[in-house]
Amino acid sequence: MSQTYLINGERAALNKRIVVCTGEKGGTGKSIVARFLLDMYLANLIHVVAYDCDSNNPQLWRHYNRVVNGGVKTIKFNQHGVNEILKNDLQQLSPTVALMDLPSGVGDYFKDFVQDVQSSSLGYRITMVSVLGRVKDSVIQLKRLIEVCGNQVDYVVVRNLYWGEDEKAFIKYNSSKTRQSVLELGAIEVDFLPIVDRVIDRIDSLDAGFTEAVNYEGIEVSVMGRLTAWIPKNESELIKAGLFLRLEGAKSRNYQTLKQVII
Known part of the structure; x- marks a missing residue:
């Protein structure tokens, strides 16, 4: 039997999720995290409907519209x-x-x-995936998110290590009252490892x-090599938040399975 939350007197199953990737501060890397999550859902044969709400930079739509059953839907959140x-x-x-x-x-x-x-x-239970950069604005926006949503949602806080992999890179978040508050709400923290820009x-x-x-025919060996090392590492991180991301039971892939699975 699935675990449930009691919400407004009704039980909401944990196995149905609305996963919202947000950063509020532009340039934190939320779209690459959203793309990675969609890649994982497809690879694990999880029934997913995807929405790209960023009309100025529709990365989710551009990279996955061809391979998602029914396509990636484009809507404006506001x-x-x-x-x-x-x-x-959701109903249909x-x-x-x-x-x-x-x-x-x-x-x-x-x-x-x-x-x-x-x-x-x-x-459906909502999971807010808050992607952090190293600047103070990321922490301020997370604080506002908590103030608005409180315990009505679950939180996954993603430290995007593109902005630095040492302790100093996220010192503004790590030492903040906002971190204490979101952890008290049951947040799960994960790191998102970078890959070279090229x-x-x-x-x-x-x-x-x-x-x-x-699996792209003609892809350079160096590119494929970096991807097949990078993908499993980030899968292992995101699986840590599997309960909130609906990735319970998922396993990080290796070179062989990455080469065998064609989305």
Whole structure:
């Protein structure tokens, strides 16, 4: 039997999730984390519906629209009626995960969004994936997220190590009251390991997903080698938050399985 949360007097199953990737501060790396999560859902055959809400930089749509059943949907998070669009999809498609990649600057809409999802009684629990850079603004935006959502959602805090892998890189977060607050709410912290820019640039040139790029005919050996080392490391990190990301039971892949799985 699935674990459940008691929400507004009703039980919401943990095995159905709306996973929202947000950073509020532009440039933190939330879109690459969203892409990586979608790659994992597809590789693990998890029924996922994906939404790219960043019309200025629709990375999720560009890299995965061809390989997601039904395509990646493009919507504006702050447009009128977006909550009804989402609820209709959840009701009709009943995905295990609804993954949303948000643009910065939409934090004011979180309260209504969370309340709408809860009142719909569709059995979904929201996970906020907050991707941090090293600047203070990342911590401030996480603080605002907590103030708006409180214990109505679950939190996964992602330290994007592209901005530095030593303790000093995230000292503003690590020593903050915001960290204490989010951990008291049950947050799970994970690190997202970087990969050299030229590999990301090569994937961007192909408009490919990460697993797709590993198996791309003609991909350079050096690019494939770095990807097949990088992907399992980040899978291992994100699996730490498996309960909140609906990745319970998932395993990080190795070179052989990456070469065998074509998304």
